[in-house]
Amino acid sequence: MSLVRLIARPLLASSFVLTGLDRVRKPEESGERLRPNLRRAASVFPQLEPIAAKPALAARCIGGAQVISGLLLALGKFPRLSALVLVGSSAVTGFNDNAGDNRLVTSNRIKNLSLAGGVLLASVDTAGAPSLAWRARHMGQDARKQLVKTNKELAKSVRGSAKDARKAAEGVIGH
Structure with a gap:
């Protein structure tokens, strides 16, 4: 892990862990602050109605997910999965209808958007290792190249064997 990742991931994760x-x-x-978002989510997804009815439980679950995912991100373990969980928790919690000073609300929303952006970047960071999709694509291309090479070698060998067989047959028939 590079020095930048060693420092940046814990710094990024710290806000989520503390929250x-x-x-x-x-x-x-926390549940009372989440209540408006949970109601909106339940109006779109009726299956979430039981969760919206218990905002304190939802807040505790989201908090637990943030702590675990934040720690995993900070340690560099399952960074993509943990980053995506943190982005999802930000989507649920980041846009509360806070009352109060509009500048403070706007500042908090911008901070939450910035953190979500940082976590999205962390979710696509492969730490120098190619993704599974890239590896699969290149493995397929390498297999195709190897197959073409093997096919050419086989065709050359068969042609050589056919020439040898023809010469042998001409030798038998010619004598």
Whole structure:
């Protein structure tokens, strides 16, 4: 892992871990802030109605997911999966209808969007290793090249054997 990744991932994850711990410790307070978003989500996805009815439980679950995913991201373990979980939690929690100073609300929303952007970048960071899709695509291309090469070698060998057989046959028939 490069020095930049060693420093950047824990820094990026720290905000999510602290926020997640706060949600786990104070689920009622966090749940009340989540209630409008949970209601909106339940209006679009009726299956979420039981979750929207218990915002404190939802806040605790989201907080736990943020803590675990943040720690995994900080440690560089399952960075893509943990980053995607953090982006998902940001989508649910990041746009609360906060009352109060509009500049503070706007500043918090921009901060949340910035963190989500950073986590999205972390989710596509392969740490210098190619993705599974890239490896599969190149493995297929390499297999195709090897097959063409083997086919040419086989055709050359068969032609040589056919020439030898023809010469042998001419020798038998000619004598």
